[in-house]
Amino acid sequence: MAHHNHEHNDANVLHPHITPMSTYLKVGGALFGLTFLTVIAHQFHHQMGAFAAVVAFAIALVKAILVLLYFMHLKDDTNINRLIFASGFFFLAVLLFFSALDIWTRVVEISPL
Known part of the structure; x- marks a missing residue:
């Protein structure tokens, strides 16, 4: 062996x-x-x-x-794992940005009812 x-x-x-x-x-x-x-x-x-x-x-x-x-344990992890983890925060920021943009650009409508 x-x-x-x-x-x-x-x-x-x-x-x-x-x-x-x-x-x-x-x-x-x-x-x-x-x-x-x-x-x-x-x-x-x-x-x-x-x-x-x-x-x-x-x-x-x-x-x-x-x-x-x-x-x-990201302190001791590889850079690729750090990048993958950070990408989740990036896409969360994109989601929050477009959600806020949607709210900020709404036109106020008055209901006819």
Whole structure:
């Protein structure tokens, strides 16, 4: 029986990335902290006015990036998988854009009934 050396870098072989538990705890702590920050920001939404939505979305974006990079392991993934994942967000943005465009360009009609 021939012994095969599986030490080579084959693109089709899965190489798991082991993330230390301390990293997950730090990211989890950051997510809890950002959630707490969201609650605090909500307390001042009247003072911030329209800027309150920008703050809320910015905090949510940071939280989403942390989840994508560490819990979904995109940090250690290949560029093609990152591109495929990002394409979903691109098409979501296209959907939202055309939905908003549809609403913004509607003509107000008054019912004759």
